[in-house]
Amino acid sequence: MAKDKVKERVNWPITILLIIGLITIIFPLYMAVVIAFKDPSEMTNDIAGILSLPSSWSLDNFIEAIQVTDFFNSFLNSLIITVVAVVASILIHSLAAYAIGRNMDHSKVYKASYYFIIAGMYVPFAILMMPLVKQTAVMHLDNMVGVMILYIVFYMPMNMMLYTGYLRNIPIALEEAARMDGASTWSTYWKVIFPLMKPMHATVAVITGLAVWNDVMTPLVIMGGQGVNTLPLAQMNFQTAFSTNYNLAFASYLLAMLPMIIFYIVAQKQIIGGVTNGAVK
Amino acid sequence: MASTAAIGSNRRKTFMAILIPVLVLFCAFNTIPLITGFLYSFTDSKGYGAFNIVGIQNYIDMFSDTRILNSYLFTFKVAIVATLGTNVISLMLAIGLTSKIKFKSALRGVYFVPRILGGLVVGYVFSYFFTYIVPAITGTESILANPDWAWVAIVIVVVWQACAQTTIIYITGLSSVPEDVYEAGSLDGATGWDKFRYITFPLIMPSVTTNMVLVMKDMLMVFDQIVSMTSGGPAQSTESISYLIYNNGLSGGQFGYQCANAVIFFILIAVVSILQTKFLNSKEEQL
């Protein structure tokens, strides 16, 4: 492919439209930030109370939020759970999708397995919750390990769907070439297919990672009340039955958001990388 | 080099060796609890403690329960409107974000922020927005207080948040479209809408299917935003099925009954999504 020809001009109209569209994102975000910096006594019931800048940009709310949530411990737990769940999802789900995706067109067993797993996406969590509480306790999985395993299962249907969809765009001829060279199916997968799915890995990592990072119900019912907190669990401390400190809560939400933004920026490069990868065919 | 038959059989074995453990894992933590929940639907259990077996009473009751009926109507209304809205907006965003623009990384980053925030936070922020800012601008009452219009507020918030993830999947889909296809297209003189309609769209049809199904599923299960914005009100007009199952099932002590509701809901959305997939797949083949 000739590189020089593709040097198109920047599409300014679209750039400008997209920048204008940013208002819909920035505005709510601005609200979250000013609320996070305010003292509860600065909140009033009118438009000014919501939009005005805080009287001082003091970090008190953030410092208190860090203390109340035992931030660094909770953060570490959340991080461990998220990293394990994401890495395991990428490895296991892509592999499962490969096995199923490459066979579902000609094998009833695989096709049935596909729909069986996909259907799991529609099971409301509320019905699984109490049975899972019991089951994980019996299996001694009422801890972080149990939570990680559950995430790997919960996000399997969605990721399976994403990966099988993506696999359709990867020509089977690529594998056959490797196979002709004598490579086993196993090594063909890891050497040829897995790297080719990089943009989808990044997408899966982002989607699964965020869902796990923000999830509160699973850790609450599986490991709640044992003194080991994830960030969202610890953030529940801002809300008691009859009082909620939104200012502290927002400060801690913003703190919890930062690592995810960094993670997304890193992952995004991979997704963009896919643009050029896609052309290598 | 081994014979083709041997390779074929090895390949089959490898695939089976992958499939079986995955299915076991999945059954253990999804299917078995689901079956347990299904069994509970024949009881009056609260989720804990002693209970009675009530046969199919829960299922009979469900069909005369207007609250459940209303929650289905509300949920499907929101899901359909929000799924279409999200996909149209996201596809436009994705095309914009994959074209030759300035600040590409930064723009993509910011447009993804809504997904990074949890559903509860977004709900809280938008509650302020609808309660204080919109009425101040339009001079009307907050739509969150209006049983006829509160669902629109829910749609706006879920679409706002869902667009980020949907856009990413479209961007991934668009990036798997080989550039030479476009080049070939441009040589044939395809431009603008035609290029999209006849070249891009057919190629990203698998992403469209994926997104339609995924977004529909998320919307049908809408929960967090309901909790943080309306708690099902006003006048029970925004009670989603998930909200009802969770709220009445676990806080309200109707676990058995809501398990019955969940079973019906599960069957219903599984059917809906199979039909949806079949329909979209047939479109894919046509194109």
Place this chain on the structure above:
Amino acid sequence: MLNKPISRRALLGGAAAGAAGLLFSGCTTERADGKIEVEIVSYKQEAVSIFEHLMEEFNAAHDDIYLNIQSPADAVTVMKTRFVRENYPDVIGIGGDGDYASFTDSQILADVSDCPTLDDVQDAYIDILDSVTYVPMEGIYGVPYVANAAGMLYNKDMFEEHGWMIPETWDELIALFKQIQSETPDIYPIYLGYLDTWTILSPWNSITANMVPSNLNYKVNLGEAKFADYYREPAERMLELLDYAEPGPFAYAYNDACTAFARGQSAMYPCGSFAVPQILSVNPDMNIGMFAMPSAERAEDRVVVSGVDLQWCVAETCEHKDAVYEVIKFLSQAENIQTYIDDQRAIPCLKGDFELDPLFDDIQSFLDEGRVLDYLDHSYPSSMGCDAQVQTMLLNKDIDAFLEKWDTDWQRYNRNVIRKVQDSKGQQ
């Protein structure tokens, strides 16, 4: 039909057959150091620092018992999941509310009639606790600790400044509302946060408790009465309140209402003592008072709505009740209760000479004379969405439809309770 409760394990056993049944020992056992551990899970997360302090004090003074009090976030969910695991804490600290009723109904709690501390508990609160359970129970299933109260919160300084008097009848209340509207157009008489449906039950409880027989629910369950004959007037009064609140109260949440009241946007706020910490977080210097909702026919018949806010319930599985009672006795010592009520602005359920928060000055005589009734909604089935039904009525102003739906839904959501009530009545 099978009516006998079966063990949940029998049902689960079939489904989770693959996972071998490892049972949990019910109550906590002896610790390595030979002490008996008493584990309490309390739902009062806001009181965590007090209990941590009391815990240290107790453990320093006892060498045979180790006390462990936990106050996790969303404690009720945590409790329920522990029940599912059959890993029961020795003691749970909950309110005398729907969860308590449902725990009792699930046969999780033990009869604590033999707890010596009960002798010191005010009879009114034992009666209140008794009225919460679905079916009148034999025995006592919780040791009441502290209570809260609901009525009308008011801005003391504002009342003093304008010379407003505390109303004792409904007419006086409405007259006061009108006076406030004419004297101070920029202050609403009341502020309502009706977006959060549960807040609607606060005025509903205090208005209605003064107007209907206290055993109405029980009579309805026996088939001897209908709500429609009693709830019309309270419903009309709930509608009347809307005329004196901010416009569009269904747009504002509980937090908004607390903020507005704290900032002097309204003179009164029909809510309970439990809202005071939230209000003070916005305006720490505010002088808040509370008066009884004047909705009884005669001023002298007024009652204050008060419910058990925290009580100690012992798990059925607990094997060392003596140690538990020792702990309850310690927690109920006058000075420890005083510490708690000072910090949490609570009302003690125990007899004794306690100094209450000035918040309760106007209702002190009600408390002393036992003119208190429980929150009605504590015996409403939470799945019926009673709060949302009142909200619907306030929105479409259709009292007839509201009453009819209430009676129909009551029969439906209370089917089991009604059957049990009628059975137990039949047996007598």
